[in-house]
Amino acid sequence: MTEKQAQTSVITEAMQATIGVESEPWTVEVDKTSVRMFARAVGYRDPLFYDEDFARSKGYRSLPCPPHFLGTPMFNPGTSDATFGAPRRGNRDFSIPYTRRLNGGTDIEYFTSTAAEAICAGDVLQATSRVASFTERTGSLGPMLITISETVYRRDGTIVAISRGTGIAY
Amino acid sequence: MTSETTTEQVYWDDVQEGQEIPALKKNPSTQQLVQWAAASGDFYQIHYDQDFARNNNLKGIIVHGAFKHAFLGQLLHDWVRYEGRVKRYQVSYRGMDVPGQEFTCRGVITRKYVEDGEPRVDLEVWGENPEGQKTTPGTATVVLPRRG
Numbered sequence: 425m426t427e428k429q430a431q432t433s434v435i436t437e438a439m440q441a442t443i444g445v446e447s448e449p450w451t452v453e454v455d456k457t458s459v460r461m462f463a464r465a466v467g468y469r470d471p472l473f474y475d476e477d478f479a480r481s482k483g484y485r486s487l488p489c490p491p492h493f494l495g496t497p498m499f500n501p502g503t504s505d506a507t508f509g510a511p512r513r514g515n516r517d518f519s520i521p522y523t524r525r526l527n528g529g530t531d532i533e534y535f536t537s538t539a540a541e542a543i544c545a546g547d548v549l550q551a552t553s554r555v556a557s558f559t560e561r562t563g564s565l566g567p568m569l570i571t572i573s574e575t576v577y578r579r580d581g582t583i584v585a586i587s588r589g590t591g592i593a594y
Numbered sequence: 595m596t597s598e599t600t601t602e603q604v605y606w607d608d609v610q611e612g613q614e615i616p617a618l619k620k621n622p623s624t625q626q627l628v629q630w631a632a633a634s635g636d637f638y639q640i641h642y643d644q645d646f647a648r649n650n651n652l653k654g655i656i657v658h659g660a661f662k663h664a665f666l667g668q669l670l671h672d673w674v675r676y677e678g679r680v681k682r683y684q685v686s687y688r689g690m691d692v693p694g695q696e697f698t699c700r701g702v703i704t705r706k707y708v709e710d711g712e713p714r715v716d717l718e719v720w721g722e723n724p725e726g727q728k729t730t731p732g733t734a735t736v737v738l739p740r741r742g
Contacts, residue, residue, distance in 0.1 A: 458633070465629035466664045467620065472676070482676045491667025491680050492660065496635060509635035524650075527659035529732075531684030537737075539676075590686070 434520045434569055435558045442555050449550040450511045452577065454495035456545040459487040466490060476545075483539030486546050492532060494577055494585055495549055520593060522569055528590030535583050543584050549577045556588065568594040603677050606713035606738035611703050615717065618669040618699040622657055627693055630661045652690075659687035662697070662721050662730045669699040669719060670734055677739040683719065685732030696724050701734065712737050 456476065463473035468490060471478040479487050489495065497510050504511055536542050543549070553575040561568050570592055577585040622630075627641050636658055639646035647655045663685050670680045691697050698721065705716040714737055721730035 461629070462633040462664075465626065465633035466661075466668055467626070468668060468671075470671070470675070490664070491671050491683070492664040493633075499635075507637050507639075509637075527687055529684060529686035530660055530663040531682070532663075533682040534680065537679075542679075588684070 432567060433560060434522070435560065436518070439518055439555075439558060443557065444554055446552045446554045446576075449552045449578075451498045452495040452549040452551050453498060454489060454543060454545050454547045454549065456487050458496050459489060459493065459545050462493045463490050466492075479544070484542055484544055485540060486544045488539070488542045488544040492530070494532070494543065494551075494587060495547070497551070520569060522567075522593035524594050526565075526592040526594070528570060528592045530590075531588040533586045533588075535585060541584075543577075543579070547579055549579050549584065551575050551577050565592075565594045568592050601672070601675075603675075604673060604738060605741045606706065606715065607741045609703055609706060609715060609738065611706055613703045615669070615673045615701040615703070618665065618672065620665050620697045620699065621695065622661065622693050622697065624655060624693045627655065627657065627661070630658055630664075634658070634660060634664075636660065653692075655693060657691040657693060657697070659730075662687065662691065663732075665697065666699050666719050666721060666730065666732065666734075669701055670717075670736060673701070674736050674738060679737050681714065681735045681737055683732060683734035685719070685721070685730050687730060689723065689727055689729030691721070691723055691729055697729075698722050704733075713740050714738075 460474055472482060473487055473490055476486055499509055553573055556572040556574045559570040561570060570590060573589050575587045576583055631637050631641060640650055640652060641655060641658050644655055666685055670683060674680060701717045701719040703715055704718050707714055714735055717734045719732050719734045720728045722728050
């Protein structure tokens, strides 16, 4: 590590220690109203996401989640983030000098194969997250901390989806 | 937008590497950004409050990055349904996009193969602004049905 990197790195030992450590699980519910709201917001016209009889005719148990949608974390005013709705977790409150945040990217992988197995309204999932990596880079925004977080979604103990998000702090 | 009833199923046998899939044109309004906030649970004010956005060194309201991932999800869903499925897709939010202008989702097949007994197709996917800049580049893997 060069002397310059040693001076400017914001990755503390405490942060390093959180890499790979799985959080406590939180409950995510998938219901018809939220599937319809999501499909409506994106602009889908496909009746698959609005009409339960149509969805069943295609082999789904109920309205399936459109791509990207993985349900709604149960909101609780005591513990959920007021802006983003997900649970606030203690190991996220790092004191880094960067006050601005940007979403750098989203990666979602699905682990169900058939329509009947697809995540759909009525499913209740358990989500856990962990930091996969911290990286530092200097670019047009100046020095940045790039954090990749992985959220694993399980249904009855079986992984149905993994979402990886890139957060940029600068 | 593609029709839910008249689009025929795409089969793995018929697609080719290098082929472009049907594009999806979006033009999100600020109303739609509010709908997305409610649907996604992301109520960050830079996406619906003009003053807040400007006080955060932005020129104005910007489209949520995640919303663009969802748009690209529709690009893929509309192409593979109902017998195909999206296996994995990821995008990076390289450039900011704003409401009230066209955001075009496109994809090109980069690889056609069978893995773990599944007929799969890899694609380069992206969203571009009216200037043709790829603000939201990424990749996808889908599973398509085979004929017969």
